[in-house]
Amino acid sequence: MTITLTDYEQSLLDGSAGTGTATAMRLVVRLGQVMGATRLRPIVGAHIDSCLYHGQSGLDFVNLLVDGEASVTVPTTLNVSSLDLIHPELYRGDPQTGIEAKALMDAYVQLGCQPTWTCAPYQLEQRPGFGEHVAWAESNAIVFANSVLGARTHRYGDFIDIAAAVTGRVPDAGLHNDANRRASLIVDVAELPTDTDAVFPVLGHFLGGVVGRHIPAIVGLPATTTEDQLKALGAGAASSGSLAMFHAIGITPEAPTLEAACGDRVVTNRITVTANDLIQARDELSTATGTELATISLGTPHYSITEIGRLVEALAGRAIHRSIHMYVSTGRDVLNEAGLRGWTKSLEAAGVQFVTDTCTYITPIIEPNVGTAMTDSAKWAYYAPGNIGVEVIFGALQECVESAVAGHLVRIPELWSDV
């Protein structure tokens, strides 16, 4: 398959805008060949995951762009990285790694990216609209863009995100095109109690494990389902599986009806999610037993202002037990808003440690080997044991808060009694 480039695109490939841009265009074209594209298409924005430090190779790559005088040509936001620049004392990792991570962060800002440092770019004021094409990396953000905003991004990974931002182009293929966005599997969740927040991350975790490469049409979610609930669902599914899009019928902008979600396809594949599936998925998310806890981590993906409000409400002025470290990860913009509402001060006084610009499961922040960690996030529960070597217990926000106050695991069976 050959890709036909416009004169402008060919000139970028030939080096008219410098060697950095030419490298970026070469990568976009090669990915286009992998995806079977015959042409490229313009984008209106990008979200970059490559700014998280994984080793020297990340710096080697970005330096090809920086030294080649590249810069982004569309509005571009940055994902979480390895350091909290607002609370730098939280970083417990190797100092040399910290220096290299900071160099990586600086390089992306030098390319013209906005230092947003959040995995929830859809919580920023400027976010893509229905039908707009973007190049987003960060698996949870990809699902959200496609499924909740109705914007269009393929499942992009590191390196191609910044290559697309520099060239302003992506392959005209994959989830950018109508035909590839149709639902091919119906998931019926009508039996589940959708008034409980904690159902959503668990449902996501379950879906990731069963949908494979299908785009599911989820039927049975109420129109009142919140963005925070959809965020938790998408993040869970993009961790246990490689989901890049779902159609929540009646919620996803291009899926007002099941027929609209399926297009001209007759979809006969159907899964009905049962209460039993959900309980099993919930239990799978915990690796630890017992009731001792050392850490509670909330905010993966980054907490929204509404979620911080829920935490304030659930804590109701009580203090975190002295034996528990409680972290809340959020974007710096959201933290700013929480500060204006007086929530930052009251939560910090209660013993909550805010984390910005990064997250507690991707960089050494949590004291190692102190004991079990609890979270309300399916994504955190999925990745933390492998990434930072902790045992984990998953629970609803209310369970996390009651446990934080008590200093040990507290379950609230009524929360799950409808399930």
Place this chain on the structure above:
Amino acid sequence: MSSRDLPVTVVVNGSATGPALVLDEPLSLWGGLDAETGLITDQRHPQCGQCVTGTIVVMDAGRGSSSASSVLAEAVRLGTAPVGFVMADVDEIVALGSLVAEEIYGTVTPIVVASTTDTSTICTGNTISIDSATLRLL
């Protein structure tokens, strides 16, 4: 035993020979593979603890994170990466890790797509080779 050739579709062009490492479930390289050691670290994965270095990884699909590209590129830099991948479907994020490692370090890690009916006959430890046209069981 005579060798057997199976048809493939090329994702990233190149050739490689090595022992197969067959994964029973998709693996997210980020959060699932330690680039320093080449060991699979996802505690929920059936092949947790196995080493991918120098093998041709046979897996149906990648999983999850966008950072898988970075982990593969870093593993290539450190010499802990597989020498190739046989997958059931195109995974752009794994492919990108390979393309970028080639761009930076000139090391080619070929990726091919083969049918799962064909790959189901491969066992971990079998020597296999891949190139632009075939998957060969040696």
